[in-house]
Amino acid sequence: SLSDVEPLLVRAAKSLPVERPPAWMMRQARSISRRSPYDRAGRYMKEYRDLAVKYPSFRERSENTDLIVEITLQPWRAFQPDGVILFSDILTPLPAIGIPFEIDDYKGPILDQPIRDAEGLKSLHELDLDMLPFVGEALTELRKEVGDSAAVLGFVGAPWTLATYIVEGGSSSTYKTIKSMAMTEPDTLHAILSAVADAVGTYVGYQIDAGAQCVQIFDSWGGQLPPHMWEVWSKPYIQRVVDKVRASHPGTPLTLYANGSGGLLERMATTGVDCIGLDWTIDMEDGRRRVGDKAVQGNVDPAVLFAPPEARSSITLIPAVEKAVQDVCAKAGPVGHILNLGHGVLVGTPEENVKAFFDAAKKIRY
Numbered sequence: 001s002l003s004d005v006e007p008l009l010v011r012a013a014k015s016l017p018v019e020r021p022p023a024w025m026m027r028q029a030r031s032i033s034r035r036s037p038y039d040r041a042g043r044y045m046k047e048y049r050d051l052a053v054k055y056p057s058f059r060e061r062s063e064n065t066d067l068i069v070e071i072t073l074q075p076w077r078a079f080q081p082d083g084v085i086l087f088s089d090i091l092t093p094l095p096a097i098g099i100p101f102e103i104d105d106y107k108g109p110i111l112d113q114p115i116r117d118a119e120g121l122k123s124l125h126e127l128d129l130d131m132l133p134f135v136g137e138a139l140t141e142l143r144k145e146v147g148d149s150a151a152v153l154g155f156v157g158a159p160w161t162l163a164t165y166i167v168e169g170g171s172s173s174t175y176k177t178i179k180s181m182a183m184t185e186p187d188t189l190h191a192i193l194s195a196v197a198d199a200v201g202t203y204v205g206y207q208i209d210a211g212a213q214c215v216q217i218f219d220s221w222g223g224q225l226p227p228h229m230w231e232v233w234s235k236p237y238i239q240r241v242v243d244k245v246r247a248s249h250p251g252t253p254l255t256l257y258a259n260g261s262g263g264l265l266e267r268m269a270t271t272g273v274d275c276i277g278l279d280w281t282i283d284m285e286d287g288r289r290r291v292g293d294k295a296v297q298g299n300v301d302p303a304v305l306f307a308p309p310e311a312r313s314s315i316t317l318i319p320a321v322e323k324a325v326q327d328v329c330a331k332a333g334p335v336g337h338i339l340n341l342g343h344g345v346l347v348g349t350p351e352e353n354v355k356a357f358f359d360a361a362k363k364i365r366y
């Protein structure tokens, strides 16, 4: 059958039988303190840090096909994960709908023309894919490089999460501008979210056409909303993305991730996606139960990867990283689990512990 040739990760996302858990990791990690600089964000690999010295602009690194391919393949060459995530950003498509942005090493994303009223809406236009050739080219190239050995993963921001940047003008710790807008200018905010949802739906289709085999939707700041507000301001727009993708690309699995999603899990499971990404603050057993028949992804605490190599479980003497992998896989069970951290790899994580994580995944047999 066709599914026999699908990569392990795609099979797990669809809750099809697998012989072991597929594993991948994301390199983006938000600093715990919002005030601390982003100058080393996501840069746990020396090879990447060296390349970033040569190409200091994140926009250049993430918008040049050769650099995207090279950076995407760095962790794949070093650790042989089962998924390779495109080196890009959730904000990458924004210029193609009329919203320019920059990435500041210290402040993170900066958008000079935030949209806060009906007048601002005029700058928005339909997604112009001609402005994003490097994304399609890189995905196609990556499929050739990686072959059947791993799945190529695309990703997008959920409309609500993208709107936080579009309205706030950058990163936020309180989201008070956009939350105020929900009360004072609800029609304008709904209009932004509708336009963004249509663009994101088109963008997911473009990524799949170019080679993405599974696409993750990051509603990173969905957990900042009270659940009843998430129902109004995030969920319908995620569903709009999912519906659009299902209509054009029914076979490609979709994963939905939110930071701090403890109040949202059952709700996330009703968006129509295949797989729910869990952060590390949810017990895998509880998370698995709460999302019903959806596949789950996660959710080892990224801090576990700081364990010194000699740290072992006192009873079994199994090294700490391997034990964390075994425990989460036991709790998730053999069907519909993609092994991952609960978020990205933290700055300063020893590379040998990333390797230990993947080695532990490959030792498991169902």
Ligand code: CP3
Pocket (backbone or CB within 6 Å): 025, 026, 027, 028, 029, 030, 031, 038, 040, 041, 042, 043, 052, 058, 072, 085, 086, 087, 088, 089, 090, 091, 103, 108, 109, 155, 170, 171, 172, 218, 220, 259
């Ligand atoms: O953190 C999440 O929940 C993931 C979703 C997300 C991404 N980008 C995906 C991503 C979010 C919320 C962003 C916005 C963004 N872009 C931030 C966070 C700002 C905030 O509000 O906290 C930052 C710092 C950027 C810029 C950026 N993008 C950096 C610094 C990096 C890491 C690489 C580097 O040069 O240091 C990225 C790459 C990135 N962003 C990836 C993803 C999935 C690539 C993943 C990978 O290569 O593994």
